[in-house]
Amino acid sequence: MTDSSPAVEIRHLVKDFKTSFKRQPLRAVDDVSIRIMPGEVYGLIGPNGSGKSTTMKALLGLVAPTSGECAIFGKDSLKVDSRDEVGFLPENPYFYKHLSGEETLNFYGKLCGIRGTKLRDRVNELLKLVDLEDASHRRIGGYSKGMLQRIGLAQALIQEPRLVILDEPTAGVDPVGSREIRDLIFKLKEQGITVFLCSHLLEQVQEVCDTVGIIFRGRMIKEGNLDDLIAIEDQTELVVKDASPELVAEIAALIGRDGAAELVRTGKPRTTLERLFLRETRDQKNSESNILK
Amino acid sequence: MNPLLMINAFTAHLGRISVIARHAFTQLVRMKVFYFLAFFAIILIGSNFFNLPQHEGPEAAGVNILRSIKSWSLGAMTLFSVVLSIVATALLLPKDVEDRTLYTILAKPVPRIDYLAGKLLGVLLLIFVSLLVMDLLMTGILQVRTNMVLSKQMAMAEARGWSVSDIAGLKADILAQGPTFSLQGAVLAVFLRATVIASMSLLISTFSSSTLFTTIVSFLIYFCGHFQADARAIYLSSEVGTDVGWVSQAIALLVSLILPDFQLFNVIDSVIEGQLMPLVIFGKLILVGLFYFSFYLIASWFVFAKKEF
Numbered sequence: 001m002t003d004s005s006p007a008v009e010i011r012h013l014v015k016d017f018k019t020s021f022k023r024q025p026l027r028a029v030d031d032v033s034i035r036i037m038p039g040e041v042y043g044l045i046g047p048n049g050s051g052k053s054t055t056m057k058a059l060l061g062l063v064a065p066t067s068g069e070c071a072i073f074g075k076d077s078l079k080v081d082s083r084d085e086v087g088f089l090p091e092n093p094y095f096y097k098h099l100s101g102e103e104t105l106n107f108y109g110k111l112c113g114i115r116g117t118k119l120r121d122r123v124n125e126l127l128k129l130v131d132l133e134d135a136s137h138r139r140i141g142g143y144s145k146g147m148l149q150r151i152g153l154a155q156a157l158i159q160e161p162r163l164v165i166l167d168e169p170t171a172g173v174d175p176v177g178s179r180e181i182r183d184l185i186f187k188l189k190e191q192g193i194t195v196f197l198c199s200h201l202l203e204q205v206q207e208v209c210d211t212v213g214i215i216f217r218g219r220m221i222k223e224g225n226l227d228d229l230i231a232i233e234d235q236t237e238l239v240v241k242d243a244s245p246e247l248v249a250e251i252a253a254l255i256g257r258d259g260a261a262e263l264v265r266t267g268k269p270r271t272t273l274e275r276l277f278l279r280e281t282r283d284q285k286n287s288e289s290n291i292l293k
Numbered sequence: 294m295n296p297l298l299m300i301n302a303f304t305a306h307l308g309r310i311s312v313i314a315r316h317a318f319t320q321l322v323r324m325k326v327f328y329f330l331a332f333f334a335i336i337l338i339g340s341n342f343f344n345l346p347q348h349e350g351p352e353a354a355g356v357n358i359l360r361s362i363k364s365w366s367l368g369a370m371t372l373f374s375v376v377l378s379i380v381a382t383a384l385l386l387p388k389d390v391e392d393r394t395l396y397t398i399l400a401k402p403v404p405r406i407d408y409l410a411g412k413l414l415g416v417l418l419l420i421f422v423s424l425l426v427m428d429l430l431m432t433g434i435l436q437v438r439t440n441m442v443l444s445k446q447m448a449m450a451e452a453r454g455w456s457v458s459d460i461a462g463l464k465a466d467i468l469a470q471g472p473t474f475s476l477q478g479a480v481l482a483v484f485l486r487a488t489v490i491a492s493m494s495l496l497i498s499t500f501s502s503s504t505l506f507t508t509i510v511s512f513l514i515y516f517c518g519h520f521q522a523d524a525r526a527i528y529l530s531s532e533v534g535t536d537v538g539w540v541s542q543a544i545a546l547l548v549s550l551i552l553p554d555f556q557l558f559n560v561i562d563s564v565i566e567g568q569l570m571p572l573v574i575f576g577k578l579i580l581v582g583l584f585y586f587s588f589y590l591i592a593s594w595f596v597f598a599k600k601e602f
């Protein structure tokens with residue numbers, strides 16, 4: 001299969017779940033079509049129960065479509081070989097608590113047919129990537145939520161997949177851990193790995209995704225390139241550093257004279273609460289380490 | 294299909310099954326299942342001190358102790374293997390679904406039959422290793438005890454001036470109560486019975502939603518399995534024109550087709566009594582074990598292949 005085939009191709013997916021007798025089946029996904037090209041980062045967003053996870057499960061063959069088709073790099077999702085090049089991190093994953101981080105990666109690596117030195121090297125590489133080298137011999141049962149997500153991401157990457165599917169990768173993780181996972185997604189993107197993620201954290205989706213789909217009550221209500229979707233076409237942003245009040249007044253007057261243009265707002269741009277939190281905790285950490293030195 | 298590709302595919306299946314089986318084994322070991330072995334050792338040591346009332350003549354003195362060791366050991370082995378085969382098998386699948394670890398496994402290129410076979414073989418590996426350790430302990434203690442009984446009885450026979458042939462007969466009787474190949478066959482029968490029960494529990498756990506349900510139903514079926522021969526007899530007799538109702542006939546047919554005849558394994562009791570296990574029975578038990586292992590595994594696969602998570 002050539003690289004030109006889509007990494008993900010979901011065509012008119014419908015998924016009904018049986019409920020109790022005599023009642024209508026519950027339609028979790030209703031005629032959803034998604035096409036993700038190799039190297040793309042696609043974000044599927046929607047409220048709880050909108051069908052995001054069911055769509056991902058159908059793509060992985062964990063549920064069978066009522067109608068429609070799902071394919072990964074051209075291979076039917078219901079066939080086992082479609083999973084050769086996929087890594088999956090489910091929402092709130094729990095791995096085997098009796099295994100250490102390293103044993104966990106060894107287990108998943110062996111399931112993918114990797115053995116010997118190649119497996120050892122890959123495990124070490126991934127432990128380094130997700131910054132769990134120091135905790136590699138600790139039992140998973142003692143891992144924090146953020147560490148669990150990171151080891152989950154590492155297991156998803158064990159067989160060097162070309163597609164990574166992440167279901168709420170930052171759910172329940174603190175802002176620092178969340179930022180680390182976001183950075184990992186950026187690294188995957190740099191390596192040309194296709195990422196299909198769903199999340200509630202819209203700001204993160206906005207930061208990492210090229211394309212976004214909005215799903216609501218099982219139906220895809222909006223889809224497209226992120227920049228196109230969120231750009232306000234009739235407005236232009238101008239950010240000026242060290243501007244004196246006179247200069248700001250002069251710019252405002254200039255706009256006023258134009259007749260057609262209208263000044264919507266002036267003021268100081270704000271940072272996000274997340275950036276503020278990260279900056280403050282980093283500064284605190286640095287000052288504590290300086291005192292220790 | 295190219296034979297080389299077929300061999301590669303088969304090797305890949307075996308590789309994955311082996312990884313999952315070893316993992317299931319490790320998982321159960323780390324659940325501290327082997328603590329049962331300490332319990333077994335206590336039972337085994339305790340069985341040495343059970344002095345049952347002696348009704349036979351002095352030539353049978355000490356033989357009861359040998360029977361007691363075998364009876365308690367094989368009883369403990371049966372208890373351990375039956376409980377573990379049901380509980381461990383009932384636990385592993387729902388736990389993976391509940392913890393969502395199953396998602397991460399099935400999202401890898403792992404066919405569902407490999408997952409099921411791996412889990413089942415992991416449980417069986419644990420039972421096999423446990424029985425092996427218990428067997429070694431039992432055989433060791435039985436050997437020591439047999440030697441003690443033998444030297445005591447030989448001294449008694451010589452003191453009473455028994456003939457050489459009588460002494461040889463007494464010796465043979467005592468040795469038959471010691472560690473024999475039939476005894477090893479009985480231990481293997483315990484393992485084969487556990488294989489059938491674990492395979493049956495696997496099938497139940499593929500469509501049940503809880504460990505408790507699987508455990509209860511498996512124990513019930515194990516119990517009903519002891520009446521399989523009776524059910525078969527009822528069905529066969531109804532065919533030749535008796536007044537057995539069609540409901541009873543259908544139930545009897547169902548029970549005799551689906552359930553294994555666990556009474557076959559009662560051959561263990563005669564081994565405890567010191568009798569030989571005929572090779573035919575031994576071969577029959579192996580075939581029954583393999584048949585039900587394959588039958589239940591394939592049936593589990595049919596159910597599990599369609600299952601959604």
